[in-house]
Amino acid sequence: MKRSLRIAAAALVVALVHPTDLVAQQTAAQPAAAVAIRNATIVPVVGPRVAGGTIVLRNGLIEAVGAGVTVPAGAQVIDGTGLFVYPGLIDSGTRLGLTEIGSVPGGEDTQELGEFNPHNDALSAVNPSSEIIPTVRVNGVTTAITSARGGVIAGQAALIDLMGWTPQEMGVLPRAGMVVTFPRIRSGRRFGGEGGQQGAEAQAEEVNRQTRALRTYLANAKAYAEIKARLAAGSPGTQEVSLPMEAMVPVMRGESPVIFEVETAEQIRGALAIADSFRLRIILRGARFAWQLADTLAARRIPVIVGPTVSSPDDRDPYDAVYAYPGALARAGVKIAFQTDAGADSRNLAYNAALSTAYGLDPEEALRSVTINAAQIWGVADRYGSLEVGKVANVIVTTGDPLDARTQLRHIFIRGQAVPFTDRHDRLYEQFRARPRS
Amino acid sequence: MTLGCRSGALSLAVALGALSVHAGAPACLDAQVPAQAPPAPQAAATPPQQTGVPPLQAPIPPAGRLVAITNATILTGSHGTIERGTILIRDGRIAEVGTNVQVPAGAQVIDGTGKYVMPGIIDSHAHTALEAVNEGSNSVTSEVRVEDVLRQDGGGIYRELAGGVTTIQVYHGSANTIGGQSSTLKLRYGLPVDSLFFQGAPLGLKFALGENVRQTNNQPQPGQPRRYPFTRMGVEEVLRDAFTRAQAYRREWQAYETARRAVRRGQPEPLPPRRDLQLDPLVDILEGRRLAHVHAYRAEEMLMMMGVARDFGFRVASFEHGLEGYKIGNELAAAGTGVSTFADFWAYKLEAWDAIPQNAALMAERGVVVSINSDSDERSRRLYQEAAKTVHYGGASEEEALRMITLNPARQLGIDGRTGSIDVGKDADLAIFNGHPFAPGSRVEKTLVDGRVFFDRDRAPTLENLIEQMRQRQPRQGGRPVTSAGGTQ
Numbered sequence: 003m004k005r006s007l008r009i010a011a012a013a014l015v016v017a018l019v020h021p022t023d024l025v026a027q028q029t030a031a032q033p034a035a036a037v038a039i040r041n042a043t044i045v046p047v048v049g050p051r052v053a054g055g056t057i058v059l060r061n062g063l064i065e066a067v068g069a070g071v072t073v074p075a076g077a078q079v080i081d082g083t084g085l086f087v088y089p090g091l092i093d094s095g096t097r098l099g100l101t102e103i104g105s106v107p108g109g110e111d112t113q114e115l116g117e118f119n120p121h122n123d124a125l126s127a128v129n130p131s132s133e134i135i136p137t138v139r140v141n142g143v144t145t146a147i148t149s150a151r152g153g154v155i156a157g158q159a160a161l162i163d164l165m166g167w168t169p170q171e172m173g174v175l176p177r178a179g180m181v182v183t184f185p186r187i188r189s190g191r192r193f194g195g196e197g198g199q200q201g202a203e204a205q206a207e208e209v210n211r212q213t214r215a216l217r218t219y220l221a222n223a224k225a226y227a228e229i230k231a232r233l234a235a236g237s238p239g240t241q242e243v244s245l246p247m248e249a250m251v252p253v254m255r256g257e258s259p260v261i262f263e264v265e266t267a268e269q270i271r272g273a274l275a276i277a278d279s280f281r282l283r284i285i286l287r288g289a290r291f292a293w294q295l296a297d298t299l300a301a302r303r304i305p306v307i308v309g310p311t312v313s314s315p316d317d318r319d320p321y322d323a324v325y326a327y328p329g330a331l332a333r334a335g336v337k338i339a340f341q342t343d344a345g346a347d348s349r350n351l352a353y354n355a356a357l358s359t360a361y362g363l364d365p366e367e368a369l370r371s372v373t374i375n376a377a378q379i380w381g382v383a384d385r386y387g388s389l390e391v392g393k394v395a396n397v398i399v400t401t402g403d404p405l406d407a408r409t410q411l412r413h414i415f416i417r418g419q420a421v422p423f424t425d426r427h428d429r430l431y432e433q434f435r436a437r438p439r440s
Numbered sequence: 441m442t443l444g445c446r447s448g449a450l451s452l453a454v455a456l457g458a459l460s461v462h463a464g465a466p467a468c469l470d471a472q473v474p475a476q477a478p479p480a481p482q483a484a485a486t487p488p489q490q491t492g493v494p495p496l497q498a499p500i501p502p503a504g505r506l507v508a509i510t511n512a513t514i515l516t517g518s519h520g521t522i523e524r525g526t527i528l529i530r531d532g533r534i535a536e537v538g539t540n541v542q543v544p545a546g547a548q549v550i551d552g553t554g555k556y557v558m559p560g561i562i563d564s565h566a567h568t569a570l571e572a573v574n575e576g577s578n579s580v581t582s583e584v585r586v587e588d589v590l591r592q593d594g595g596g597i598y599r600e601l602a603g604g605v606t607t608i609q610v611y612h613g614s615a616n617t618i619g620g621q622s623s624t625l626k627l628r629y630g631l632p633v634d635s636l637f638f639q640g641a642p643l644g645l646k647f648a649l650g651e652n653v654r655q656t657n658n659q660p661q662p663g664q665p666r667r668y669p670f671t672r673m674g675v676e677e678v679l680r681d682a683f684t685r686a687q688a689y690r691r692e693w694q695a696y697e698t699a700r701r702a703v704r705r706g707q708p709e710p711l712p713p714r715r716d717l718q719l720d721p722l723v724d725i726l727e728g729r730r731l732a733h734v735h736a737y738r739a740e741e742m743l744m745m746m747g748v749a750r751d752f753g754f755r756v757a758s759f760e761h762g763l764e765g766y767k768i769g770n771e772l773a774a775a776g777t778g779v780s781t782f783a784d785f786w787a788y789k790l791e792a793w794d795a796i797p798q799n800a801a802l803m804a805e806r807g808v809v810v811s812i813n814s815d816s817d818e819r820s821r822r823l824y825q826e827a828a829k830t831v832h833y834g835g836a837s838e839e840e841a842l843r844m845i846t847l848n849p850a851r852q853l854g855i856d857g858r859t860g861s862i863d864v865g866k867d868a869d870l871a872i873f874n875g876h877p878f879a880p881g882s883r884v885e886k887t888l889v890d891g892r893v894f895f896d897r898d899r900a901p902t903l904e905n906l907i908e909q910m911r912q913r914q915p916r917q918g919g920r921p922v923t924s925a926g927g928t929q
Contacts, residue, residue, distance in 0.1 A: 103787055103790055105656075105788060105789035293907060312822070315492065317492050317493050320901050320905070321492065321493065321595075321902075322883075322902050326902065326903035330904070346787040350784070359881045360882055360883035361903075362903075365880070403880060406880045407878065408838070427798065427833075430794060430796050431766070434769075434802065437770070439806070
């Protein structure tokens with residue numbers, strides 16, 4: 003089983019370091035003892051709930067899960083009576099590890115200069131010692147997409163597990179997708195907003211310029227990839243190496259998806275047109291007006307990363323538009339996953355999804371959209387997103403529904419390792435709770 | 441009470457087409473607006489392009505003399521939960537609450553079966569419906585008033601109502617040490633701006649300490665001089681100087697009053713001192729007629745402010761944000777100073793680096809009156825979820841968490857005699873949810889202010905309605921999108 007898993011992982015990932023090896027390396031130093039959570043309600047996400055079930059974690063993976071599972075000898079046993087076991091939550095858009103204190107100079111490391119930076123890898127800048135990351139994982143988020151932003155092509159997003167000694171250790175997919183912001187009018191949310199006609203015209207012109215520049219860039223990248231392929235096939239000639247163009251090659255081959263940051267229906271149509279022109283595989287992110295094209299997106303199987311739902315609509319849109327659009331997309335058959343688009347606020351991932359369940363999103367689909375849907379969209383569903391034998395042991399043990407803010411987390415495992423509940427908040431809390439009352 | 445009931449705002453409302461019928465009505469309306477005809481059916485009249493917020497000209501909800509919410513789970517906020525209870529509202533006030541309430545004939549009945557009713561949410565720190573937020577050009581601008589820049593706002597107020605909020609405190613920003621005079625509003629959406637004022641609410645004045653005042657995160661434009669103060673030490677000096685001037689000014693007036701009273705018949709009256717619009721509100725605070733609400737983050741600046749208050753003989757009503765309040769729970773409780781904080785917002789600036797999500801619960805444990813506020817139109821409309829986080833992080837009880845967005849902010853604003861809990865005699869400010877307000881799938885169904893339904897999801901334009909309308913308008917197209925060249929907007 004483990005062997006085939008490795009092969010599957012190797013086929014999927016063009017990684018600096020093999021992630022499954024990482025799990026093995028990390029756990030090799032640990033005692034080989036298994037952890038068994040017994041007599042809990044297991045919510046595997048992909049199948050029915052199992053009451054009074056047991057899950058066994060060993061060597062960073064889920065070794066067994068279900069109703070009739072025997073606890074292996076020597077396993078550390080956790081009594082799960084009254085508790086629930088879920089897969090770790092996946093936030094499909096954050097700045098984790100790249101941001102610490104926003105207002106302090108140097109505190110935010112996400113915005114490169116220039117408009118085209120496809121060669122920027124988010125993973126290499128992730129700070130594994132960030133004080134924010136522990137506060138996020140103790141709320142059940144074990145895995146996240148993190149990426150730069152800004153410009154037109156911001157760079158490569160990384161899928162990371164929220165624990166590890168180095169960024170490379172944290173990496174699940176060092177190159178999960180190319181972040182492209184669809185050119186947009188920036189002051190005011192929509193066309194013809196504030197700034198008057200003159201301002202709107204100038205801005206529309208800038209949007210056109212950026213869109214043309216994006217198309218030109220993609221055309222160059224396409225040519226570069228074609229030349230590279232022909233040279234590899236034996237054609238005589240040489241090619242000057244360009245790092246940005248090299249980064250675009252897997253994108254132009256359709257191996258790596260484009261994460262298109264979009265908002266309006268016009269932008270979505272534009273993104274689809276570009277995807278058609280260059281045969282790109284795209285994932286839409288943000289896309290708060292995607293409900294206007296829900297049937298199209300469903301038919302074309304284009305996934306949408308929704309959220310953050312903690313956001314206000316325009317006055318001209320329904321008051322519940324931001325809460326309700328994930329449900330509208332899901333009902334139309336679009337695959338959705340949630341993002342927080344945040345650093346510290348990434349811990350509110352489940353509560354973002356909860357707001358949508360109050361406005362038409364099926365609660366089970368909401369849960370899938372922070373677990374298995376995300377894993378599927380990012381191409382790691384063979385290893386992440388559900389409680390199944392052989393998957394990476396990212397597991398949370400709770401007192402109830404993780405979407406309910408009243409729920410407590412009791413145990414968290416990332417790659418089978420127990421996550422400490424001590425974070426910056428916890429340390430300060432204990433310190434000042436101990437202050438004498440007088 | 442000097443809250444503004446000025447004709448300017450009213451005529452603005454009239455100019456916007458907002459209910460010209462009100463032009464002849466008293467400018468200051470509080471729960472006594474004449475009843476309107478029942479609203480016409482809305483859906484048909486609403487064009488799909490402008491479906492977000494009901495137009496301000498929408499008929500306002502009628503003021504029913506008798507309204508009953510029956511068979512609901514009632515979270516009173518003051519005396520526990522009542523299962524299958526009824527609330528009877530008479531003339532905008534709660535007349536009866538309990539399980540044995542008789543519904544009189546002729547009452548407008550809202551069936552609360554399966555619903556939860558909680559006190560209307562009070563957001564004690566908002567900037568909604570303001571044309572301008574910061575004066576900020578001087579360090580002391582106590583003369584400016586929020587009530588002068590209130591606008592006939594559509595979206596912000598409507599969406600807050602849709603989140604169960606019935607009362608908000610609107611403040612100036614935190615750009616300078618003394619920002620200006622705040623206002624307490626009731627969210628009577630659709631009525632002229634003057635009708636929003638919460639008549640009888642205590643006056644307030646907004647102060648600010650820390651990074652925003654120091655302008656450390658907002659560098660001045662090139663060539664523009666820095667504004668004093670640039671340090672927390674300077675902020676304290678500005679405060680002490682302002683109150684010292686206020687004391688001197690107050691003595692001038694006291695001397696004048698004494699002299700005037702001593703005037704004998706036939707003698708000329710003494711001339712009054714020149715009215716100082718900046719110092720008047722500070723004298724109000726010295727004399728306990730106005731509440732001091734102080735934006736602060738760090739523990740030591742809160743201690744400094746309490747020291748200033750002690751020296752000048754007043755009490756700080758509330759620290760706004762007070763993210764490090766948990767460090768000085770003892771001192772806050774002893775001073776009777778409340779804290780209105782965020783549930784879990786942190787790390788966005790250096791002074792928010794020691795913020796912890798257990799802050800609210802830990803301060804409450806030490807006896808501080810704690811509320812959870814929004815400081816944003818966006819957070820305001822889901823304040824119930826923010827309150828639930830205090831259960832998650834600090835282990836607050838659900839009742840305590842509920843009070844942090846109802847009775848506690850009411851106490852901090854000095855309006856707890858009027859609103860903030862479901863008790864007989866209080867204004868019928870209520871939010872009706874389809875489930876427990878802290879449960880993930882719960883949303884607001886109806887929001888009542890003074891017993892009138894100002895938000896009703898059954899009549900509200902929703903995304904679902906809009907999608908349905910668009911489906912009907914144009915037959916569904918095939919799977920391929922209509923693509924435009926290159927995606928120009």
